[in-house]
Amino acid sequence: MKKVLLGVLTMASIVFSSCSDDENTSVSQENLNLSISGLEDLGPDYVYEGWIMVDGSPVTTGTFTVDASGNLSQTSFPVYADQLALATAFVLSIEPAVDPDPAPAATKLLAGNFSGNSATVSSSNLVGDYNDASGKYILATPTDMDDTNEASGVWFLDNSGASPVAGLSLPTLPDGWKYEGWVVLNGTPVSTGTFTSVSAADDNAATSPYKGDTNNGPAYPGEDYVMGSAAGISFPLDLRGNATVVISVEPYPDNSAAPFTLKPLAGSVPMNAEVHTVQDLSAGPVLAISGSVLR
Template structure:
């Protein structure tokens, strides 16, 4: 009988100890708009900032909202901010990546989050481009190249006015040709050639073109397209891309876009307009 009492007492203490060590949890609900699915090697990850340090709230790939995550209640109540990042699906680093998509501060039980502060504010973005193919000696295919410069004064100057991006992001130009987006290259400086100026498979064989972002579509066309082409009627786009990039397709943020007029003149400055997605936003509720 004495042994039975000892065992029961031990079980009671064990249960009591387990109850004492349980961690209270609370729900965190994300209701975000504008996000697109990432490539198979990347995930979105939420973070709350507690005492200045990031605490993960979990990862997701489904971009249908609202979504709810169970997190530590004490940490959640103490959180000052929420941040959303793009992370490798297999991620050995426990800290957030440089590529952060949304952020906002909690006020009471809610944080209004957006991409303006953590990616860039594109409200004042503007763009100009010309049709030209300066990387070959053939003057018959000038409508097969697009360069983001303004030559209306007689001298070439930068055609893009864009904010400096936060770490983890780059700009990328695109020509959407018969429904297929074809990159002009990535860049961070509107006053310099893009990153693939010397290595582009599409450009001609006599040089890299002017010292501004752009591309000549003259050879090695992607499957389903033929180069040289005619960009009149195509859509020219500037997107904001994660770096490293999650996909060969344009990311959801597209601050500038323009359909090339059918009657556009070669070597003549053409103005762009606002793109379809200039910011991402949403609410985070605790």
Template sequence: MKKILNLAFAFAIATTFVACSDDDNNNIAPTTGDLTVDFTGLEVLGADFVYEGWLIVNGSPVSTGTFTSVTFPQTYTVGIDDLQAATTFVLSIEPAGETGAEALAPAATKLLAGNFSGNTASVNSDNIVVDASGEIKDLGSSWGKYILATPTDNDDTNEASGIWFLDNANTPAIAGLGLPTLTDGWKYEGWVVIDGTPVSTGTFTYVDGADENAATSPYKGSVGNGPAFPGEDYVTGSAAGVDFPTDLKGKTVVISVEPSPDNSSAPFALKPLAHVVPADAMTFTVINMVTGPLPILSGSVTR
């Protein structure tokens, strides 16, 4: 009888211990949580750069991880305290394999941003453009004009082989682009798509000054660098399998927003302005551009 009582007592103790252990396990708070991102319009960056998400927690950035795939939605595991305390989400473009202090904070190329409202943050690319007062603007109100001309050579038979983003309706000529000022880490770039291949006209920050390759362009003529506005003469050399000079009528003209630094040979996803050069376009005559295929990037983040 004593043996049976001892066994019963031991069983009761074991049952109580297991029950308490189960209760303790059920009461353990999770240390991580899921962050799901769903973005529209992102494009593959190539081998040298990656996208990286960031939570802003008490004013400091906390990485949510890097990615290269642009198939969404994607989900990432994040520390629960940071996830719950975050007020803002930021998506940046970073050098692949970045280490050291620079890897602890987002680069200047912050592409998307938005504040959390409850468990969701609506993000967009408006944060990359500002006006003169520093107020954030969007690219949707951008406008553009251009002319066909080749001012860097003395040949008047190839004027349809150059494009300049200016308005010469009156003298002197004025800027042909209405674009907001970009924040650090971004530049504008002009393109002409020739037989399906985009060929750059050069990068620029200001619409009323020459672009950055004005003096070094491999395509320009030998008579100066052209007017002090963004643009390009395609009068020497070749690109996209086409020998210059050529005829830009029927070709597509694009203005894109590019991360800086950037080593891509194609326009970035943000394209606020575009236009197909009319087949009957007259040289030295102002032509209006229209809104591009993607003036804004957007998405959502859920915790």
């Protein structure tokens, strides 16, 4: 991941103290202008909030929402001129709509340093750089004893060697984010579960409503769709030629049951895929969100 200046890098690991408006002696204000595409509607419970770094501390620039078409509810924000002149970086976070905490949440999405009067901001600076991400998976249903439905499960592991190894190569996420696997059936995504480690079981390994009753499966992210139903389809089913496998990056706490905008890996399940045999994922549709900030 490319490095950014200290003021941005330390935002994920230090405790913040927000600057109060009462501390400002100047009433002169200037506008901070955002030009960001690719943001999604967070629903009624969450908003985006901008921050400028001033003397190592975050100062809010205000909150906004995004509609279903990706349009920001507000793109120009009045900020105290003296603080804006001293700002070294801009950060965008995801916050509860009703937020008792004046400091930024852990879920920080975009960041960038000011160079003169502008800053180029990107999710790659905070969430992860996915240009080198890669993924493999197998079709299998290890949570039941039925060997006739092996094409109804997806496990993110590589079993081509002497012993299975992690099938995903992804950056370690900062606080406030998790990965989530999906199979897309008839245009509807169905989760395989959330995870933070590519070499451990995902969060719903023991509680999934779709898995079999023999065990929880291997110690890697994945899912058996061997019982129940979702997306109007009853399980088990043959995923070959009928599903797309996706890895997304999700805010935590999560704002939606659907995949978030960032989707670094994806791939259609081949019609001729053999069960228990490694299949490759390709670069996903959205590796990063970026934009610019002007003061």
